[in-house]
Amino acid sequence: MKTILGMMVVASVVSAAYAADMEAGKAKASAVCAACHGPNGVSVSDAIPNLAAQRTGYLEAQLKALKDGSRKNPVMNAIATQLSAEDIANVAAYFAAQPGAVASAKSTFLPNLAKTGVTFPEGYQSSFTKYHTVNFPATRQVRYYFGNKAAVAAAKAGKTLPDGSMLFVEVHSAKVDAENKPVMGGDGFLVADKLLFYTAMARDAGWGKEFPDMLRNSDWNYAVFTTDKQHRPGANQAECLACHKPLDKVSYLFTLKQLAEAK
Ligand code: HEC
Ligand code: HEC
Incomplete structure (x- = not known):
């Protein structure tokens, strides 16, 4: 009893110390x-x-x-x-x-955080480098990662990715077998079935200036595209920014190492 009373006193002193x-x-x-x-x-x-x-x-x-x-x-x-x-x-x-x-x-979304400078990179299949693949067995997806020339060159040189860099991801559903399990290909990656959507991040001068510091990723912007190359409604750029934010030492990329090793 003594201890409980003691704790209550401490708690009220602590909460009184700062008036919100x-x-x-x-x-x-x-x-x-x-x-x-x-x-x-x-x-x-x-x-x-x-x-x-x-x-x-x-x-x-x-x-x-x-x-x-x-x-x-x-x-x-x-x-x-x-x-x-x-x-x-x-x-x-x-x-x-x-x-x-x-x-x-x-x-509704905050207008300054809904705005993105990222546009669909026409012709990326020939002008970008495919540098990485990730299996997502739980969601039955396989993702292919592409980087443009500016991004690959900087990553290889060990430099911060400059304005004009773009990373682009194809998100595919994985083929499933008769038991509804995702099918593994001979290369260790799930076999792609249907293209579902694309995600992208790109940077250019001034693109981050309307974002609050707590969310800003330097001048990177993010986007999600539908299979017909339109911005996907309902994508909240604030979530992209928040999750990539702690990666400021690696150009905000989760896959910088793989990009630097691109063939
Ligand atoms: C980018 C989107 C995003 C922003 C910005 C954001 N939150 Fe959250 N917040 C979430 C998500 C998603 C969850 C649910 C987390 C989970 O599932 O555990 C959450 C959960 C919380 C919770 C827990 C709620 C509960 O019912 O348990 C609190 C408290 C909270 N946020 C406060 C804040 C505050 C304060 C800020 C601003 C300083 C903030 N959040 C900014 C996305 C965001
Ligand atoms: C919950 C955390 C989280 C959120 C939210 C998130 N990402 Fe990511 N992102 C990751 C992780 C982890 C990777 C690395 C591999 C993977 O899971 O695809 C990644 C990778 C990427 C890549 C490849 C380049 C890189 O950073 O390695 C792009 C492009 C990307 N995300 C775009 C987006 C977009 C667009 C959004 C918002 C619609 C978003 N991300 C939201 C965690 C997140």
Whole structure:
């Protein structure tokens, strides 16, 4: 009993030490969190939780766990590591104070984060280098990775990828056998069946300047294309930026090593 009382005293002293700054919380929420959770904590998609009307203590605890990595999510880990203890208290207080919404309510994407400079690279099959393949047995996909000349040359020279670089990925469904298992080819890669969509990242001067620092990847922009080469509606560039953000030492690429070894 003594111990429990002692802990309660400590907890109230700690929470009293910092009075949350709602205005600062709102500013951070509008510039960064809004891209996924909406400006008022009503999120932009089914895969992203609403934060409106959630309890302050719960929001703080989750942000701390996402910051120290005990709760794992690549997108939120990348964001939470950039939040100070004060930021966490401020955004938690702000979102907790927002009115809850009906389950069907959704916020729209932030216009500055929805805008991308990436266009479909016509003729990439002949002008780009195919440098990598990855199997995704769980989702029954196989992905082929292509880099343009500027990207391959810089990677080979051990340089930061310059403006004009582009990486392009074909995402295919894998062929399945009679038991619905993905079929492995003789080369160790799943056999491609149908092209599903493309993902891309490219950079050029000034392309990142409208993104908040917490999400910005230098001047890289991202895009998803449908098989008829159109921007795929519903792709949230903020998620691409958040997950690739920690890779600033390797030109924001997960596959820089493979690109440098391209034949
Ligand atoms: C790029 C999209 C994105 C941005 C930007 C973003 N979040 Fe998240 N957030 C997510 C996703 C996705 C999840 C769900 C994580 C999971 O499944 O574990 C999440 C989960 C959370 C949770 C846990 C909610 C729960 O119900 O457990 C909190 C709290 C949170 N985010 C706060 C923030 C704050 C504060 C910011 C701004 C500083 C922010 N997020 C910015 C995508 C984002
Ligand atoms: C959850 C983390 C995550 C998110 C979100 C994410 N990526 Fe990636 N991305 C990866 C990983 C990991 C790889 C390396 C291999 C793979 O899984 O394809 C990668 C690879 C890539 C590559 C090949 C170049 C490289 O970095 O190695 C491109 C292009 C790319 N992603 C585009 C996108 C686009 C466009 C989006 C948003 C629609 C996006 N990514 C969102 C994790 C992520």
